[in-house]
Amino acid sequence: MSRAEQAIFTNMCMIENEKGQILIQDRQKPDWPGVTFPGGHVEKAESFCESVIREVHEETGLVITQPLLCGVKQFQTKQQERYVVLFYRAKATGELQASREGAVFWIEKADLTNYVLAEDFLEMYQIFVDDSLSEFYYDEQDQVHLL
Template identity: 30%
Template sequence: MAMPVHIVAVGGIVENEQGEVLLVKTFHGGWVFPGGQVESGENLLDALIREIREESGIETEVSHLIGVYSNTGMYKWHDGVTDVPTKVMLDYVCRPVGGELAVSEETSESCWTAKENALNMITSAAIRTRYQAYLDFKGQVAYMAYETRPEFTVSVTRHI
């Protein structure tokens, strides 16, 4: 029996002292909060700090976990060939500790925006839903299972 294959990813909602959040504009997904895949042998927090730095130029400190998500839909990657397995994503709140806004191979823009304005910029249904969980956070971690293809469909939602 083959071992199951999952992608583990982390997302960071970076809040500055002015009440703004960090967003990056990706080539495939438009405006999102930064994050990405955890590399083999890398711990979750180091992966998140690395991804935020790579995508935005901002150095961060991880504060607390706010959401756990699974995208159970199998679909083809942007290349149209590679199968994307189930993804498990963990979202954290972070705070900036240095760096300057920058772009990367994955991002064309990065910016600070008012916390309440971010939903107007984010177009991905999954990212919007996860960002809304951040806005609604009251101390209990959100859990959600969803599929993004062919359309965004939530199958489980609760707090843990």
């Protein structure tokens, strides 16, 4: 019996500026609207780090270097694929610009809950900011687990 399974790899990056503010994106996608961090899909033959650097630049205009892997989210899709989101933290340089994904802007961390957040974003955010946590997953009954 093969242990192989179909998988989809994506990324998400929490970018913090010199003032301690975080960059958020107001996504315009109907299937997952709300405020979240920039990120996207890992392309075939692309490294995970290269993918998050590319995605952040495409969605924000910013350049990140040395993204730090800080956690992971995973769940099974309806097609029984393992969907993996690699969480990164980084600093950035460049001029901020919006993309077709949505507006991007800096906020104080304490103000995050004043926005309409993408589904399960607060649970994901805990992985980004709590060094004692590294994994977010949904079990077979769609219950959230933070480890």
